[in-house]
Amino acid sequence: MAAKFNVPPKSLANLRPFELHIPENEVVEFKNLLKLSKIGPATWWNQQNNSQFGVSREWLIKAKETWLTSFDWRIHEEYVNKFPNFKIAVQDFEVGEIDIHFAALFSAKHDAIPIICMHGFPSSFADFLSMMDLLANKYTPETLPYHIIVPSLPDYGLSGTRTPNTEMTLERSARIMNQLMIDLGFGGGYIAQGGDLGSLLARIMSAEYETCKAFHLNMLVLDPGQASPSSDSLTPEEKHHLKRTEEWRPTGMAYALEHGTRPSTAGLAISSSPLALLAWIGEKLMEWTDPRKPFSLDHILGTVTLYWFTGTFSTSLYHATAAMRYLSNTPFPVSQEKPLGYSWFPYDLVVFPQAWAQEVYPNMVFYKSHSKGGHFACLEQVEEFLEDIEAFVEKVSDSFKKNVE
Template identity: 75%
Template structure:
């Protein structure tokens, strides 16, 4: 049953309600292509079942069989269409008009605080559906303290693309996301939240747009150019987490280098086959989570299917330009004045310990460390992340009072 939430009367935008359904013809074509997709020959590496080499051949064989015989795409569609979905035409400098998709829970409360939740890679707006489900059960439109906006980022998922005639960048994406919130009637202020790519866009929004009053991140790292604070202030546990992070940076970042330096080749090759896409994305979805609570194969197949049916992968690689910028000592801008909230999930790929975050960011208003959860916090620990965001928003709510 679809959840009903009203559109705020302040919205000046022309919203188009949207329902996502893949045509049956495309599902049949996908099944045919998947059946014919070849799995590479056995090698020493792909028979080791060792994450340091990537996905194993055995895993890919079993995942393909499940995809063909025991996977229900329509069930994943239903979970998407359960929530109010919209599209809106956004005008941005240099890019012209672009269609942006978002799911939303709008409040009827006059003092509801707008929050935009932004996903990362390899993710989609669907990462936040568990959180939206919690909110829909906890509140009604009359009691919901927030307007919850969950977009498909530009060039991702159900949002449009301009990448065939202009390169999408972090700054352009941030501009579009800010304009989305303004066009929805939230020019008086909003909170930006994100992890991974979403965190980079949120930090740019905090620095560049006054409408962004506060921002909450579940990925924060030591930027190049920042003086490394003392290790003496860290606990043994924090040092161990940093060592694990350093190991991943030394062994697991090859994908970003390929994306950032050869986006055309990577995009065309990996998006040419369902199995190629599954191996490439599946590796990240398995490796980047808390190993004690991995994502289900059904979820992995659902997200990869979403990427396939929306032609996301080849157009979404602008996230990798961030890696090039960090290498060049030019990280995305970030505000050190506006209130910042940071939720650290200890099995994330990169972290910034609390003492370091407090030293670098005098505007750190909220911090919480979680022993459970990894890179995909909104999926792995939806309740915990939501609780953190709600506490942070309560702390900064006074800045939204008129």
């Protein structure tokens, strides 16, 4: 696969092919540390198995045993390495030089549309690999209508960390992602896609950079201080899921407030032990999905292991500055002119009914509601997610190509 989808000749970047391989001594060290890590004492709260108070002690005991005995990190590495992976040094006037990793499927078509797909927390670029697999099986390099760029976001995963002399922010991260696309030769224009943190970056890119011509989101939120439109025209299903998210918010947002207000303490404490990291991230990966189709334990362990080996949990916490914006009523930038697409997945943390979206975003040209799926839509409902992306791109392709000429 990697040999077929080559870098387009117009790319301006000095790309370095990349292959994921954690040295064996680090794998051994991890297993030894995990073996020595203790499970906390039993309490009334951690013996409840209904997730009301977070992960249970029983789940953590079983997950640790699986992690030690049958989990195979090398299988996850092999899957990542099926795809073309690269690294590139991106220059930013505030952050300096930052090493950005991305997976990609480059098209041989001269009019292929560049799309940057951006993950959220607690996720990684690997969330999009199933979608890339579908595209690689559906198209050849000669017929692929898009360039698919899937980065590890700044200070996440394989993009690594910088000298910690500059705070990473939403605006800086968005600017670096825009520069990545320019460095890849897509300064004429691209489409931004994202959920969670990626959705906020796509919003900022749509508002701040002419190079971002359109954007598709699978998480859409009201701005801080923005009043909710009328609920009179909502469907019973929309009302049900709005009620569910309202009930989740008082307790489910606690993690974001801790990340946003005490990132030093949270980062140091949670990254100090594999079990601490597993409990913290595992809770989100279980709670934020459609309960009818939960993630496998192997997927959860793979995600947490990537965070552990890359040491990027502490640096990833800038995602939670979004929560601080809500406390200060600071709005998120977003274009009201560039074409917007939105895919509704009912078990996301926040949902945005169609009537609201049409009222708030007159530039919305695509809206699709789904009956299944949650916060990690590109993994939970990969076929439907890809169909939405392709349908949105088809909607905007004429105007996109006209704008980049």
